[in-house]
Amino acid sequence: xxxxxxxxxxxxxxxxEILARDGTARLGRVTTAHGPIETPAFMPVxxxxxxxxxxxxxxxxxxxxxxxxxxxxxxxxxxAERIAALGGLHRFMNWPHAILTDSGGFQVMSLAALRxxxxxxxxxxxxLDGSAHLLTPERSVEVQHxxxxxxxxxxxxxxxxxxxxxxxxxxxELSMRWAERSRAAFAPRPGHGIFGIVQGGVHPDLRQxxxxxxxxxxxxxxxxxxxxxxxxxxxxxxxxxxxxxSLPQDRPRYLMGVGKPGDIVGAVRRGxxxxxxxxxxxxxxxxxxxxRAGTLNLRNARHADDPAPLDxxxxxxxxxxxSRAYLHHLTKAGEILASMLLTRHNLTYYADLMADxxxxxxxxxxxxFAEAIASV
Amino acid sequence: xxxxxxxxxxxxxxxxEILARDGTARLGRVTTAHGPIETPAFMPVxxxxxxxxxxxxxxxxxxxxxxxxxxxxxxxxxxAERIAALGGLHRFMNWPHAILTDSGGFQVMSLAALRxxxxxxxxxxxxLDGSAHLLTPERSVEVQHxxxxxxxxxxxxxxxxxxxxxxxxxxxELSMRWAERSRAAFAPRPGHGIFGIVQGGVHPDLRQxxxxxxxxxxxxxxxxxxxxxxxxxxxxxxxxxxxxxSLPQDRPRYLMGVGKPGDIVGAVRRGxxxxxxxxxxxxxxxxxxxxRAGTLNLRNARHADDPAPLDxxxxxxxxxxxSRAYLHHLTKAGEILASMLLTRHNLTYYADLMADxxxxxxxxxxxxFAEAIASV
Numbered sequence: 001x002x003x004x005x006x007x008x009x010x011x012x013x014x015x016x017e018i019l020a021r022d023g024t025a026r027l028g029r030v031t032t033a034h035g036p037i038e039t040p041a042f043m044p045v046x047x048x049x050x051x052x053x054x055x056x057x058x059x060x061x062x063x064x065x066x067x068x069x070x071x072x073x074x075x076x077x078x079x080a081e082r083i084a085a086l087g088g089l090h091r092f093m094n095w096p097h098a099i100l101t102d103s104g105g106f107q108v109m110s111l112a113a114l115r116x117x118x119x120x121x122x123x124x125x126x127x128l129d130g131s132a133h134l135l136t137p138e139r140s141v142e143v144q145h146x147x148x149x150x151x152x153x154x155x156x157x158x159x160x161x162x163x164x165x166x167x168x169x170x171x172x173e174l175s176m177r178w179a180e181r182s183r184a185a186f187a188p189r190p191g192h193g194i195f196g197i198v199q200g201g202v203h204p205d206l207r208q209x210x211x212x213x214x215x216x217x218x219x220x221x222x223x224x225x226x227x228x229x230x231x232x233x234x235x236x237x238x239x240x241x242x243x244x245x246s247l248p249q250d251r252p253r254y255l256m257g258v259g260k261p262g263d264i265v266g267a268v269r270r271g272x273x274x275x276x277x278x279x280x281x282x283x284x285x286x287x288x289x290x291x292r293a294g295t296l297n298l299r300n301a302r303h304a305d306d307p308a309p310l311d312x313x314x315x316x317x318x319x320x321x322x323s324r325a326y327l328h329h330l331t332k333a334g335e336i337l338a339s340m341l342l343t344r345h346n347l348t349y350y351a352d353l354m355a356d357x358x359x360x361x362x363x364x365x366x367x368x369f370a371e372a373i374a375s376v
Numbered sequence: 377x378x379x380x381x382x383x384x385x386x387x388x389x390x391x392x393e394i395l396a397r398d399g400t401a402r403l404g405r406v407t408t409a410h411g412p413i414e415t416p417a418f419m420p421v422x423x424x425x426x427x428x429x430x431x432x433x434x435x436x437x438x439x440x441x442x443x444x445x446x447x448x449x450x451x452x453x454x455x456a457e458r459i460a461a462l463g464g465l466h467r468f469m470n471w472p473h474a475i476l477t478d479s480g481g482f483q484v485m486s487l488a489a490l491r492x493x494x495x496x497x498x499x500x501x502x503x504l505d506g507s508a509h510l511l512t513p514e515r516s517v518e519v520q521h522x523x524x525x526x527x528x529x530x531x532x533x534x535x536x537x538x539x540x541x542x543x544x545x546x547x548x549e550l551s552m553r554w555a556e557r558s559r560a561a562f563a564p565r566p567g568h569g570i571f572g573i574v575q576g577g578v579h580p581d582l583r584q585x586x587x588x589x590x591x592x593x594x595x596x597x598x599x600x601x602x603x604x605x606x607x608x609x610x611x612x613x614x615x616x617x618x619x620x621x622s623l624p625q626d627r628p629r630y631l632m633g634v635g636k637p638g639d640i641v642g643a644v645r646r647g648x649x650x651x652x653x654x655x656x657x658x659x660x661x662x663x664x665x666x667x668r669a670g671t672l673n674l675r676n677a678r679h680a681d682d683p684a685p686l687d688x689x690x691x692x693x694x695x696x697x698x699s700r701a702y703l704h705h706l707t708k709a710g711e712i713l714a715s716m717l718l719t720r721h722n723l724t725y726y727a728d729l730m731a732d733x734x735x736x737x738x739x740x741x742x743x744x745f746a747e748a749i750a751s752v
Contacts, residue, residue, distance in 0.1 A: 048705075048706075048709045048711060049702070049705065049706075050711050052711065052712055052713070053712040053713065053716070054713070055713065056697070057693070077709060078680065078701070078705040082680070082681060082701070085681065086681070086683055086701050086702075087683070092699070092702050093702065094697040304454065304458070305458060305461065307462055307463070321432070323468070325454070325458070325462050325468070326425070326462075326468050326470075328454075329425065329453065329454040329468075332453065333424045333453060335424060335428065336428055336429040336712055336716070337426045337428070337429065337430070337431065339712055340429075340712070340716065341431075
């Protein structure tokens with residue numbers, strides 16, 4: 001006699017639950033093939049299959065449960081097919097939690113040489129060795145599949161800023177056609193999803209049109225792209241506000257490349273769930289530290305004799321083990337340990353900020369929390 | 377009624393016990409104010425108050441219980457008085473175990489500008505900012521006291537190689553006068569000691585005379601200096617052999633700046649107890665890895681697709697968490713994590729080599745062990 005076990009077919013895509021709301025802000029949980037992510041969440045940037053100056057253990061110790069990998073960098077070095085043959089990006093970089101990969105669209109515009117944009121995609125030469133490549137929506141999605149991304153981003157064109165409205169509109173329309181091709185190229189599977197990216201520059205009506213078009217196509221989540229590139233915080237927030245009404249409530253929202261703590265707090269209040277930014281990691285490598293009392297430049301001579309920790313309320317090893325005087329010394333001496341400790345601290349600061357935001361939403365106290373942060 | 381508690385006065389100096397012998401090799405234990413060190417021991421180099429690319433926790437996790445700090449670097453930046461005001465070097469760098477500081481003699485010869493050697497000491501200008509300094513035996517010992525070294529090294533002149541016998545002899549005699557002044561300047565205290573340094577270049581009779589002179593002065597331990605600077609392994613070993621008979625059995629012996637694994641094994645067989653060298657740390661930062669199957673250059677393209685760990689028998693995070701392909705990628709991409717992981721691996725390799733040497737001495741199997749190592 002055969003025993004029949006009936007299992008519900010696993011759901012394609014990623015899960016998203018909203019656990020609490022405070023105004024337009026949401027406390028949520030994204031569920032991926034590599035575990036859950038409590039939102040609002042910050043994603044440390046792991047460009048070349050490493051969050052710079054951090055071991056994966058130490059990234060996880062900050063509280064991060066998702067990192068961002070850069071498709072452009074990884075397809076050029078070490079190569080997407082190579083990473084796939086080695087078992088995928090999670091195994092390659094020994095990161096057991098979730099990974100979101102960008103589409104390569106932003107970096108191909110900012111880093112590649114001799115790039116030529118056509119309806120098909122972007123032809124370019126590698127900034128590393130001059131080799132010729134073609135990145136299309138289909139190839140971008142394929143690369144992200146080879147990497148094993150839990151969250152794939154659709155391929156888009158990133159328009160520079162400032163630029164004419166006509167150029168923004170034409171670029172956004174191209175990105176929407178590429179979004180449709182990205183979605184079609186994406187192989188649905190359990191625990192993996194693809195996000196569309198709202199474009200439209202600093203024009204609210206273009207943002208609305210873009211968001212509406214993406215929702216027609218249908219994505220697992222929606223990103224807001226092409227911001228934090230010089231337009232200023234007020235405009236960034238205005239574009240978030242313009243995009244939000246068109247986006248479904250039951251899907252996560254990701255504001256790309258943002259930002260400083262105040263930018264994140266403001267965007268969370270406007271309903272954003274996910275963020276990535278190089279600021280905490282890059283700042284750490286140049287001697288900058290975020291603290292509850294403001295930002296410190298460790299290169300400054302006023303820290304040379306200071307026995308106090310960076311931030312007495314921080315749980316990270318840089319704060320529990322060392323003085324500002326020591327961190328100043330390491331920074332001045334150009335020691336690798338300066339980058340290691342300050343990156344660890346800044347990512348802990350960001351992770352704790354997100355945890356505090358989540359707690360504030362759960363308690364319905366986001367406004368008070370945001371005002372307390374802003375007064376620093 | 378008064379209760380009188382009689383306590384034995386704590387012994388000045390550092391302790392040293394010999395637990396087993398195998399030929400002229402010794403298994404021992406050095407006891408300092410910051411804990412015991414099982415010998416033969418390797419001391420990672422922490423030049424500027426950090427073992428480069430390592431947190432103190434990760435240094436201790438390799439098994440190291442003593443690190444070396446560089447007097448020359450620390451007196452110039454951040455300054456010995458500053459470190460003393462901040463609670464000493466142990467607290468400054470958050471290293472709870474023992475520290476040996478060199479005297480500054482070697483670095484002042486190799487790094488400082490406009491140096492002028494007189495009977496008094498060495499006048500020089502800082503390689504960092506051109507400021508004028510005078511390093512004497514008394515100032516060297518004072519700086520090491522300010523740093524809080526468990527083991528202080530007497531100030532000596534390091535003669536270059538090759539050089540005439542007359543120059544070596546004259547330099548050695550100067551170093552012996554400086555050794556006497558260093559010893560006199562050293563304040564004896566429990567758990568802290570001062571080592572003399574045998575000089576004499578590649579001349580066995582000068583080495584013997586130097587060792588004899590140091591023993592007359594009387595030190596807590598004896599170092600053999602001025603070697604591993606181009607004379608070749610056979611000559612290094614010959615100079616160790618020439619120095620040993622004059623040195624007391626009951627005091628630790630330290631071969632400065634040595635070396636590669638084979639150098640260490642050979643010196644342990646000749647009765648050396650302590651070593652320091654930049655090779656494992658510096659090699660790690662240039663993509664070199666020591667393994668039980670030989671040395672690997674991770675920059676080599678043959679590792680690009682290799683899913684195997686660096687060394688399947690190694691317990692370190694670089695070997696348990698990552699492939700050669702990943703380490704190759706990090707090295708080629710110039711990622712800080714390459715330096716972190718390869719330094720961790722190399723220091724683990726050295727710590728395990730020392731543990732294996734200690735086990736072999738305890739079992740009376742040092743010859744077999746040394747032959748097995750040499751056949752790799």
